[in-house]
Amino acid sequence: MNDMRIVERDVNANEIKIKGDKVQVFYGENHAIKDVDIEIEDKKVTAFIGPSGCGKSTFLRSLNRMNDTIDGCRVEGTISLDDEDIYDKKVDPVQLRARVGMVFQKPNPFPKSIYDNVAYGPRIHGLASSKAELDAIVEKSLRRGAIWDEVKDRLHDPGTGLSGGQQQRLCIARAVATEPEVLLMDEPCSALDPIATAQVEELIDELRTNYSVVIVTHSMQQAARVSQKTAFFHLGNLVEFNETGEIFTNPKDPRTESYITGRIG
Amino acid sequence: MTDATANQPSNSTGKTSLFVEDARTKKRNAAEARFKFYGMLAVATGVIALVLLLISILSQGIPAFSQTFMRVNITLDEQVLDPSGNRDPEEIAKVMTFAYDPIINNSLQSLADELSAEHPEVTASALQGMLSKASKGILRSDVIANPDLIGQTVEYEFLANGRIDGYLKGRVDREIAALDGNVTPEQLDIADTLVEAGKLEKRFNWDFITAPDASELRPEAAGLGVALLGSAYMMLIVFCLALPIGVAASIYLEEFAPKNWVTDIIEVNISNLAAVPSIVFGILGLAIFINYMGLPNSAPIVGGLVLTLMTLPTIIISTRAALKAVPPSIRDAALGVGASKMQAIFHHVLPLAMPGILTGTIIGLAQALGETAPLLLIGMVAFVNNYPESMFDPATALPVQVYNFTQRSDPAFVERASGAIIVLLLFLLCMNLIAIILRRRFERRW
Numbered sequence: 001m002n003d004m005r006i007v008e009r010d011v012n013a014n015e016i017k018i019k020g021d022k023v024q025v026f027y028g029e030n031h032a033i034k035d036v037d038i039e040i041e042d043k044k045v046t047a048f049i050g051p052s053g054c055g056k057s058t059f060l061r062s063l064n065r066m067n068d069t070i071d072g073c074r075v076e077g078t079i080s081l082d083d084e085d086i087y088d089k090k091v092d093p094v095q096l097r098a099r100v101g102m103v104f105q106k107p108n109p110f111p112k113s114i115y116d117n118v119a120y121g122p123r124i125h126g127l128a129s130s131k132a133e134l135d136a137i138v139e140k141s142l143r144r145g146a147i148w149d150e151v152k153d154r155l156h157d158p159g160t161g162l163s164g165g166q167q168q169r170l171c172i173a174r175a176v177a178t179e180p181e182v183l184l185m186d187e188p189c190s191a192l193d194p195i196a197t198a199q200v201e202e203l204i205d206e207l208r209t210n211y212s213v214v215i216v217t218h219s220m221q222q223a224a225r226v227s228q229k230t231a232f233f234h235l236g237n238l239v240e241f242n243e244t245g246e247i248f249t250n251p252k253d254p255r256t257e258s259y260i261t262g263r264i265g
Numbered sequence: 266m267t268d269a270t271a272n273q274p275s276n277s278t279g280k281t282s283l284f285v286e287d288a289r290t291k292k293r294n295a296a297e298a299r300f301k302f303y304g305m306l307a308v309a310t311g312v313i314a315l316v317l318l319l320i321s322i323l324s325q326g327i328p329a330f331s332q333t334f335m336r337v338n339i340t341l342d343e344q345v346l347d348p349s350g351n352r353d354p355e356e357i358a359k360v361m362t363f364a365y366d367p368i369i370n371n372s373l374q375s376l377a378d379e380l381s382a383e384h385p386e387v388t389a390s391a392l393q394g395m396l397s398k399a400s401k402g403i404l405r406s407d408v409i410a411n412p413d414l415i416g417q418t419v420e421y422e423f424l425a426n427g428r429i430d431g432y433l434k435g436r437v438d439r440e441i442a443a444l445d446g447n448v449t450p451e452q453l454d455i456a457d458t459l460v461e462a463g464k465l466e467k468r469f470n471w472d473f474i475t476a477p478d479a480s481e482l483r484p485e486a487a488g489l490g491v492a493l494l495g496s497a498y499m500m501l502i503v504f505c506l507a508l509p510i511g512v513a514a515s516i517y518l519e520e521f522a523p524k525n526w527v528t529d530i531i532e533v534n535i536s537n538l539a540a541v542p543s544i545v546f547g548i549l550g551l552a553i554f555i556n557y558m559g560l561p562n563s564a565p566i567v568g569g570l571v572l573t574l575m576t577l578p579t580i581i582i583s584t585r586a587a588l589k590a591v592p593p594s595i596r597d598a599a600l601g602v603g604a605s606k607m608q609a610i611f612h613h614v615l616p617l618a619m620p621g622i623l624t625g626t627i628i629g630l631a632q633a634l635g636e637t638a639p640l641l642l643i644g645m646v647a648f649v650n651n652y653p654e655s656m657f658d659p660a661t662a663l664p665v666q667v668y669n670f671t672q673r674s675d676p677a678f679v680e681r682a683s684g685a686i687i688v689l690l691l692f693l694l695c696m697n698l699i700a701i702i703l704r705r706r707f708e709r710r711w
Contacts, residue, residue, distance in 0.1 A: 064601075066597065066600060066601065069596070069606075071524055094603055094604070095603070097600060097601060097603040098603035101601065101602065101603075102601035104594060104597055104598065106594055108592075108594035108595060108598040110595065110598060110599070110613055111595075111617065120599075120602060120604075121603060121604075124602075124604055124608055124612075125603060171598070174598075174602060175601065175602065178602055178603055
């Protein structure tokens with residue numbers, strides 16, 4: 001069944017997965033995102049870069065309506081997933097978030113066993129009808145999270161007992177367990193050491209075959225390493241959005257150039 | 266500010282040795298040492314106060330748990346108790362308590378005869394004054410419960426009079442007895458004789474914990490049974506009502522309610538409610554639960570409801586604090602995998618907040634357990650001699666019982682008041698223990 005979906009998605013490759021049109025985000029009076037138009041392609045890694053406070057995380061969180069949980073946050077314009085406006089009144093954010101998974105900056109496993117961490121999403125969405133099916137989903141997700149070999153013998157140990165890098169990969173496994181179509185990652189490596197970072201980056205590259213990945217990062221090297229497209233945000237504006245190679249070698253906008261050469265940021 | 270302007274000590278090279286403490290460091294270290302000393306002083310004050318309190322309560326209260334009993338052989342005379350001889354319970358019940366007086370007197374007479382050969386001071390009338398006035402009542406209810414005893418000679422252990430009990434506990438001596446109308450120095454001599462003869466004995470007295478209260482005439486029979494039951498009923502009501510209501514209100518206010526002026530006002534009022542003097546809740550309970558709703562006076566149900574109102578703000582405030590303390594990353598994680606808000610709260614936030622919620626609940630319950638003032642207003646201060654069979658029957662509560670005991674003139678009640686405080690503290694300790702065990706269960710690392 002899942003294979004079918006993958007085949008179907010292959011046909012749609014290079015198609016637009018998420019489309020933002022004149023997106024504005026406000027925190028109360030504060031205009032955090034201004035007029036952002038963006039087209040995020042399927043089966044590619046898109047990186048958001050930019051100085052702190054430029055709104056890249058805010059924009060990322062508005063892609064699966066995580067901003068709804070923040071008081072006084074308001075989104076205008078349209079963001080559509082497969083041509084359906086996700087801010088439409090009829091859309092339940094819970095259903096949306098099952099299709100657009102998220103990995104956070106700080107590894108945040110539930111204080112439960114490794115198994116329960118991964119099984120939680122499938123359980124609440126009713127993806128498994130039996131224990132065996134659930135076991136299979138957990139194993140597949142942990143394999144996709146590239147952590148199966150490390151934890152297969154201690155699935156019932158607490159997830160919080162893992163190292164930081166393992167925890168983050170567990171969170172990625174948890175996010176993919178609900179079979180999302182898009183995976184949003186908010187600085188997934190900022191709390192990790194270089195070795196764990198390398199593992200997670202490798203994992204992101206593998207995930208690209210199944211998902212469309214959007215990653216916010218502070219590290220330009222990381223953006224260059226893992227992404228195919230890069231968007232540069234500055235003071236709430238989307239300054240430049242292009243092929244990653246183009247952005248880093250031949251930036252069009254002087255602000256992008258100053259940022260990647262280290263003059264602002 | 267002063268750091269920047271103060272002069273730096275320096276020698277000719279502008280460097281100071283690390284081995285020499287400069288003036289500023291000395292001052293700072295001295296300030297730190299002073300603060301540590303003040304802190305230790307504060308802790309010591311608290312510890313000393315606690316120790317003094319415990320010593321005073323324990324030294325006064327522990328004697329209340331033992332009581333002096335007099336061993337007497339009672340011959341239950343058929344002629345007096347059941348003249349018709351057919352053991353009809355109804356006829357036996359017709360024999361009034363005062364009819365048991367001669368039976369006890371006869372038995373005491375034979376005890377006096379037995380001992381007076383060596384100790385001429387032992388007389389039946391003196392012995393009579395040494396028995397508790399509760400004795401004949403106990404004898405009568407025993408006979409009614411078990412008519413087969415009639416005609417037999419049964420060994421009874423009756424409570425000794427409060428003064429004799431006080432003599433064995435060292436509270437009464439001959440000097441006091443000479444001034445006291447209730448006991449004579451001769452009776453104290455007789456008490457010594459009886460102790461030697463093994464007829465008078467001080468031992469642990471379960472009745473202090475289980476028996477109902479007794480009037481001022483027989484302090485030796487007074488117990489805490491009704492008060493304990495009343496307190497237990499009320500704690501049950503408070504726990505069953507305040508915990509779910511408080512937790513539901515906090516979850517709604519903390520997680521769901523929109524932040525506007527209505528919720529602001531509610532929040533301010535909850536905080537204020539926590540500071541309202543408890544007696545105000547008593548007046549409220551009197552007006553609403555008794556006068557308006559017509560619930561019975563002195564009943565644990567009313568007490569429980571009043572204490573619930575009093576405890577709610579405490580539970581709500583601590584529950585909200587516990588919910589706030591759960592890291593938002595856990596909420597994000599749950600929402601991120603597509604849990605609804607309610608799933609995120611009930612599956613993840615609430616279990617993590619549970620230890621804090623339980624702590625708040627126990628603090629609230631402990632407050633409610635020790636509360637006296639509102640209970641006085643709803644009539645739980647009454648003298649209640651019967652065990653409450655349900656939450657609607659009259660009862661008292663432990664703190665009110667302590668208050669009641671201290672109001673009475675007989676010195677035997679002083680030790681009983683302290684004893685009641687010990688029971689109250691033990692009750693509290695048990696509750697805390699349960700809370701700690703529950704908290705351990707819920708406690709998890711994150």
